[in-house]
Amino acid sequence: MQAWLRGSCRMAPEQATATVSTGRRLEQLPHTAAAFATGEISAVHARVMTKAMTPDRIAQAADAGIDLGETDGILADLARATAPYETAWGVKQWVAGVDPDGTLDDAAGLRRRFTMSSGLDGRVHMRGELDAVGGEFLHTALAPS
Numbered sequence: 001m002q003a004w005l006r007g008s009c010r011m012a013p014e015q016a017t018a019t020v021s022t023g024r025r026l027e028q029l030p031h032t033a034a035a036f037a038t039g040e041i042s043a044v045h046a047r048v049m050t051k052a053m054t055p056d057r058i059a060q061a062a063d064a065g066i067d068l069g070e071t072d073g074i075l076a077d078l079a080r081a082t083a084p085y086e087t088a089w090g091v092k093q094w095v096a097g098v099d100p101d102g103t104l105d106d107a108a109g110l111r112r113r114f115t116m117s118s119g120l121d122g123r124v125h126m127r128g129e130l131d132a133v134g135g136e137f138l139h140t141a142l143a144p145s
Contacts, residue, residue: 018047025050028058028068031076045079045087052091056104066098102132114138 005016022043026033032049035041058068071094079087099105114128130138 018051022047022050025053029053029072029076031069031072032079035076035080041076041079041087042084044084048084048088048091049075049079052095054104057095057098060104061098064098105131 001020002013002016005011005019006013009016011019026036026046029050032041032046036043036046061068061071075087075090075094078090082090095102112128112130112134114126114130114134116124116126118124
């Protein structure tokens with residue numbers, strides 16, 4: 001599906017991946033899917049909500065006795081009434097309760113990398129990609145004392 005979206009719809013690879021991921025996760029969120037299908041919420045609302053609903057977070061919530069159907073209904077109602085950035089705030093509250101340290105994020109398993117080297121001219125070259133925890137660690141390490 002991603003290849004078709006990239007080729008036929010000329011979507012950027014990351015946009016095609018996000019679209020397919022959103023569609024797959026909407027299958028688990030019937031209230032959100034219905035609101036999106038009827039145009040009550042935008043694609044941005046749907047993406048904000050489904051991006052947070054990782055399989056590991058859903059399992060963690062179930063283990064804690066948090067009903068996904070009820071959560072879906074609450075967040076869909078929030079999305080109907082608010083702008084995407086406000087919906088994102090509500091979703092972050094849910095994530096903070098289920099996954100406070102962010103280890104259940106889809107990106108948590110991705111390799112972090114960071115290199116820093118000095119060039120012959122004295123310039124410093126940096127390259128890397130960090131998750132939120134690694135980024136905060138680096139930011140703190142580089143902050144002035």
